[in-house]
Amino acid sequence: MTTSATGFFGRLNLDALPITGLIQNPNANEIVANTAAAVVIVGVVVVVGLLSWFRLWTPLWRDWLTSVDHKKIGIMYVVFAIVMLARGVLEGVVMRAQQAAGPGDGFLEAEHFAELFSTHGTIMIFFVAVPFVFGIANYVVPLMIGARDVAFPRLNQISLGLTVSAGMMLMVSLVVGRFSTGGWTAYPPYTGAAFNPGVGPDYWIWAIVVSGIGTTLTGINFAVTIYKLRAPGMTFMRLPMYCWTIICSSILIVFAMPPLGVAALMLAADRYLDFHFFTNDLGGNMMNYANLFWLFGHPEVYLLVLPAYGIYSEVFATFSAKRLYGYNSLVIATMSIAVLSFTVWLHHFFTMGQSALINAVFGIATMLIAIPTGVKVYDWMATLWRGRIRFSVPMLYGLSFLMLFVIGGLSGVILANPTVDYQVHNTLFLVAHFHNVLLPGVLFGLLAAYNYWFPKAFGFRLSEFWGRVSVCLWTGGFLLTFMPLYFVGLMGMPRRSFSYDDPSFRPFMIVAIIGALVITCALFSVLIQLWVSIRDRDQSRVPVGDPWDGRTLEWSIPSPPPPYNFAIIPQVTDRDEFAEAKEKGAAYPTPDAYEDIELPRNTGIGFALCVLSGVWMFALVWWIWWLAAVMTVLMILAVIVWTFDDSTELTIPAEEVRKDHEAWLALVHSETAVDRDFETSPENRGLARPDLEAFT
């Protein structure tokens, strides 16, 4: 083992910088790598510059970085996810461009292409989908269940800190050293020390371990929040569908993140300490890795897509102005999917040597998942049936999802058949399949959620026009990029290949790069939408808080909500509590009395652990042992010192709550209610007029 021969900076030296490569060997490949590194550096400089220029450091620290408010933590998660999404999308475009360049070697080196698909997958799953899903959940879940915060607000901040520091490692790997070339699954023995002595797999390992700990803590937090902090009267069968999906997702995290942690740490033991878990010699067995990884990996896709199902359930019900159809069956289906997701992991490696019988069992288990999913699709369609549908942006994402997701799901059923899988595994058919479920499924759901709950978070609606442009671009871009991949996959083009020699693939690749460019436009349209909406925010303010004639509790409070969310914790009597209250004319009640509210006080522990764990990871990657040891001690000390701090609560006096709440109630009574025809016009100030009289 070579881990002993290290100096003060471990194995870090100037060769680790991409600029060294450019100077020694200027070519297109190096230019792409250096551009990426430059973007990271320029991005950091610009952000630091802007913060200093506008003197925002103090507010940033006081109002955001040390905040334990679930709403702010949720927003920070989403911002982080969108930054990472931008990188992930651009990497996808570069890969498509490489393959569109046609037979031959394109403009990238094989190594660089391998880094791109490794970071693309790692980023999209761990640093886009997970933080986006739990950013939205952070914001919405406590509001939906009538709680003042999550169960463990400070732990929540720590989760965010760990996720961000792990994501930063991927950014650092652009500038210092190289990321792994082993794919997002990082299979050994290829990623073992024997074949891959560089820093790449180490970047992957530590990013995964640290973000995995953060995600596990988040899962614990949300499971406990929904179990224990529901408002009085909110029984499980009155829980909004979205919260059901989050609780299932949290359960999946609690049970499915450990296998990933175990696999990554065992790989680390192999690489750093010369263990033989997965090596080719001395009794190592890489199949253990494959099993562990997918024991996590399959539940993972459901922990991402279930919350999206929850979002669509809320969106379809709200924009159809109807109660969600088949609530009970949706709950059962969600739970079934959560349980079944643990029984199918082997379908990710049908071709890796199991007996036909075992393959058949897992193939059938995989196909079974289509049943509860099908139940959901029919429930959603039945919710639309005879609803008073508005084609608002979230609804458009939902409709796009319904059609595209069914195609993706069906191609999954095809792949679930082991005999078919033998033919198409490891081809672009598979890539097309999982993008077909992850984009329309997860990403469209998250964008729908972003459009749907944005006015709740910021007090004004997003631009409807740019939202629609965005839906069209995402849908079109998705179709153009990934439908051709089904065809070339069936024609036999392997995934992850940086070049190919069959010219008949090329037309499909050209369509795909056009699609990738459309997706880039879609990404920009999201940013333009945000820009335009902020510019025109005075035309779209919704201070009353209910712009969409919503059905659940989060719409019954001001937009943006006060730090304590609810002046008075509501008493719940119905599943669609707020819709029911509006129908009975009992919405916006004036409380008899107010109470002091205790809120968690700000703390710097999350930020401290973010920085310390970041340095710790960097030290481990580069073998700077003394620094890693110092950081370990500091992290333990930080936590111990933090537990001695007793002044963790902040009391908001009843009088202040009363003043704010009564001011808002006065606003509610002074505004005119609008019906759904004016939903997107400036007259919509967030006070909804129920459409019931239309039926009488």
Add this chain to the structure above:
Amino acid sequence: MKRAPTHSYPGINLGERHASADKAAEVVTFGFWVFLMSDLVYFGLMFAIYITMIDAQAGGPGPHELFDLKSIFAQTLILLTSSLTVGLAMLALKYNLPRGRIVLWFGVTLVLGISFLVLEVRDFMAMAEKGGIPQRSGFLSAFFGLVPLHGLHVAAGCLWLIVLGIQLRVKGMTDVVISRVVRLALFWHFLDLIWIGIITIVYFGGLTYG
């Protein structure tokens, strides 16, 4: 107001005099159980890996050459006794004895925990002398992935005992400290549970099938 006589959360319920701590403790204790479940999955997987690798000895030393059951017996007795002493600390809490009593039992537990670790490290050193190092084979990698992981948990528990002992002295019996005592006891019993798995699967299982 009297507390309902129902057990509102798993774990050791506090008495009536702790009513103010009870609501907060309910959420935190439940959360800690969920954390333990997640941790249990870690160990479960490491057990599974050990079982699959029991034969992967690659010509190196196996269980019969390496395991010293006398030492394991001593470690088991020590760890089980430490669970008893943690239980006595909990009884002191329940019956409202002076907090010095809790600190005393924590102290005894700490001594037992450290003795356990000393014996364990001595075992590892003896194994290394016979060539039983993790770099030797898949089997030994699995062994050293699992048993020291438990040892690391015991070490973390010892650190927790020290910190909480100090907090008991400095802060006294505040609601937060009481709730931490409850959770530490849960954690310590969890360590025992894992150890029972280790002697059964790692040591007895190893000697039977290895």
